[in-house]
Amino acid sequence: MERDRLLTGAHHDPHAVLGAHTAPGGVVIRVLRPAARAVTVVAAGVRTALKDTGDGLFEVVLPLPEPPRYRLLIAPAAGGPPRESEDPYRFLPALGELDLHLIAEGRHERLWEALGARVMTHQGVRGTRFTVWAPHARGVRVAGDFNDWDGTGHPLRSLGASGVWELFVPSVRAGARYKFDICRPDGSHTLRADPMARRTECPPANASVVHESRYRWGDERWMARRAGHAAPSAPMSVYELHLGSWRPGLNARELAEQLPAYVRDLGFTHVELMPPAEHPYGPSWGYQVTGFYAPTARLGSPEDFKHLVDALHRAGIGVLMDWVPAHFPKDDWALACFDGAPCYEHPDPARAEHPDWGTLEFDYGRREVRNFLVANALYWCEEYHLDGLRVDAVASMLYLDYSRAEGEWTPNEHGGRENPDAVAFLQEMNAAVYRRCPGVVTIAEESTAWDGVTRATDRIGESGFGGLGFGFKWNMGWMHDSLVYLSRDPVHRAYHHHEITFSMVYAYAENYVLPISHDEVVHGKRALVNKMPGDWWQRRANHRAYLGFMWAHPGKQLLFMGQEFAQGAEWSEAEGPQWWTLDPGYAAAGDHGGVRDLVRELNTVYRATPALWERDTEPSGFAWIEAGAAVDNVVAHLRFAADGSPLISVSNFSAVVREGYRLGVPGHIPAWSEVLNTDERRYGGGGVVNSEPVKAEALPWHGRESSIALTLPPLATLWLRPTS
Incomplete structure (x- = not known):
């Protein structure tokens, strides 16, 4: 029975069978190496051949009183000389009791140091510890290029009731590719990327990659200044961009040579990066994440992405990122039904299915899932020195009936439509970020009138919940009303004057960012300049007037790339901004360049004028x-x-x-x-x-x-x- 479970990858404790154990007559050493034709054990300078018992299992009994320290000589079945290696099954668990306790409690704020693939020295041997949370699995193996993608010989052990599986594999180094081979409750197998992978293959390939960071930061001065930064009463002018299309074809190192200089010249204080985490489908723009802990390999390595952040910081520019904890895609190699049962998603299919995007919603009521996401927020701020998180699709998290018709949702225990689990998660995430990362800001993309998005978590609002604890909220009402007003012919604006003034009725209900984001210049909505009425001169004049109005309005401002020089086409991730409109040979280059000059002057005067930001809230x-x-x-x-x-x-x-x-x-x-x-x-x-x-x-x-x-x-x- 144990042999069958071991060979089918359904054994919860392979270390109890494999490795060295006392037995009648001495010590039995048992090895599972399907790709070996012979195995020899080397102990105390003596070599002893193991008996081949079939199916890749080898064993021997040594006449010793206790298990020795030993190494293995593996003769490959494909031929060639034997290779000496350590036996993964002679090592004690490489994950401590405190780590397991914190994981079980859902309170491990540096979860990335406990789960995933971690290069380390364990019991004096260099290798990689593989750990994964798979609470429903019957067994877990690791398959990679270090074992010819056959995980049979590398089953992980279950670490008690934590749902965590672990194996230390000697000699595996940074750069190795791997996945977890999971035996589901029904006995079938699924090959999954590591949810905690810090690096991935470049899509469409989707294996995880063992990563060991050796980056040396050069932004100490920036980080020291940031710690004393009070964002609501400081200037914040944000340039939003999609890294993959800002200058199509550039990697992170090449972007670091151009982007900081461009943004600094225009005077923006921050950039906001559309989601840089790994995602399989490019046209999703990063909003369907599969690698929550890995910068996209499309731009290079994690070290390359750190270099880009570092370069921006050394240029005096803060870095915000779009963070997507609301949902995840259904790819069968990623998080969906990860171990054969709902794991990261809600177990109720009606709660798990996102009605708009064909994705799955996280189960915020499960402490391990909350921990995965809270730690992820901290990971980007601590490991990548990011200065803020703009949290995507907050409204879809807060409401049980979001985009759901009558009868398609179940009220909460109080009969309401609010999702208390999501509220608790957002409060915990914000509290953790502000406690651990001084000077970092969190920004909610929240499109409803939820009470207290930027209120402290201990202050109870009309909804009966405490504040969510965000630093800022996108002012979607201002964006909508002002754009509708500006889209009207001036002769009709008199009848819609309230659309340009109404925002001041609620301007101090929250701490606001005024967003003219990518969402406003795609999918048939037209570029900003072409939302305006009239001929080309009038459209540009409206565009300039609107920017001047926006920069003077209470709240921080955000402008998406291409709008700083009034490009006429909608944004396309395949083409990027229309830089050619600024070329001297283009007939209207002066028109576009003039708008860019205005944006530069707006930022210059804005930053030099405390009246425009010091009492913003x-x-x-x-x-x-x-x-x-x-x-x-x-x-x-x-x-x-x-x-x-x-x-x-x-x-x-x-x-x-x-x-x-x-x-x-x-x-x-x-x-x-x-x-x-x-x-x-x-x-x-x-x-x-x-x-x-x-x-x-x-x-x-x-x-x-x-x-x-x-x-x-x-x-x-x-x-x-x-x-x-």
């Missing part, structure tokens, strides 16, 4: 000057720094020049000067500017004791600050 940092000029298509407001110094932003979303347009201003400031005007000729505008300081007059207006009269260019945004 405080209502006292903002005041309307004019919010009701619907007929004029004009909005104007003040922003204030911590010391009270102001900046005026006024946007004229009509297509006409407005001469002598009067705005109420604080009475103690005698004159104001333009610091930015999106209609300047250098940006491609018409050159309608207020070139001289504008003196305040003792003429009450807009409820203030003083006012100024401005010339407002058509389809333009102006920023003014006190004349020094």
